[in-house]
Amino acid sequence: MGAYKQRLLGLFDSMDSDRNGVLVWDDFQRVIDRQDASAPQAKAYEDFIRAYWNIVDPSDRGRDGNYDGTISKEEFLVYAEKKRIGTTPETSDLGPMANAAFTFMDTAGTGAISKTQFQDYLTARNVRAEYAEEAFRRLSTNKETITAKDVLTGLHTFFTSPDPTPEHSVWVDTLFPAQS
Numbered sequence: 276m277g278a279y280k281q282r283l284l285g286l287f288d289s290m291d292s293d294r295n296g297v298l299v300w301d302d303f304q305r306v307i308d309r310q311d312a313s314a315p316q317a318k319a320y321e322d323f324i325r326a327y328w329n330i331v332d333p334s335d336r337g338r339d340g341n342y343d344g345t346i347s348k349e350e351f352l353v354y355a356e357k358k359r360i361g362t363t364p365e366t367s368d369l370g371p372m373a374n375a376a377f378t379f380m381d382t383a384g385t386g387a388i389s390k391t392q393f394q395d396y397l398t399a400r401n402v403r404a405e406y407a408e409e410a411f412r413r414l415s416t417n418k419e420t421i422t423a424k425d426v427l428t429g430l431h432t433f434f435t436s437p438d439p440t441p442e443h444s445v446w447v448d449t450l451f452p453a454q455s
């Protein structure tokens with residue numbers, strides 16, 4: 276199996292919170308409910324999960340191939356390949372999710388994430404310091420901050436690239452529940 280499929284199936288498993296092999300809204304609600312609702316970025320994280328649901332939601336029949344109201348792994352992969360491979364970040368369906376991810380990581384709310392802020396965000400989530408540094412180097416276009424556009428480009432790369440470790444995507448992993 277290619278790195279791309281493995282990466283997407285890892286993402287599928289991390290969101291399949293009842294481990295029954297299909298995605299429905301309850302899986303996403305459970306991820307929201309497991310957050311500490313009083314944490315500073317709890318609302319921003321909920322917005323991110325809702326934005327992610329919007330590109331999974333089986334009520335879009337193009338995603339739910341067998342019309343059973345749930346998204347299977349196969350449907351998840353087929354839709355991702357059909358809809359995203361060959362798009363640009365701007366023409367993909369990832370814009371709202373990327374904006375929500377940016378807002379979540381922009382803990383100071385300044386509209387641009389500084390290098391220190393980004394590295395602190397990652398190391399607080401158990402990413403090793405050298406990986407955090409490398410992730411910043413790869414993701415930041417201007418080498419001083421991470422912009423919303425950088426996050427969109429990085430997320431698009433994560434969802435479309437055949438590269439085993441696209442853009443050093445440790446930061447993407449921090450956005451989703453850890454797989455147990």
Ligand SMILES: [Ca+2]
Pocket residue numbers: 291292293294295296297298299302
């Ligand atoms: Ca499930």
Ligand SMILES: [Ca+2]
Pocket residue numbers: 333339340341342343344345346347350
């Ligand atoms: Ca289905």
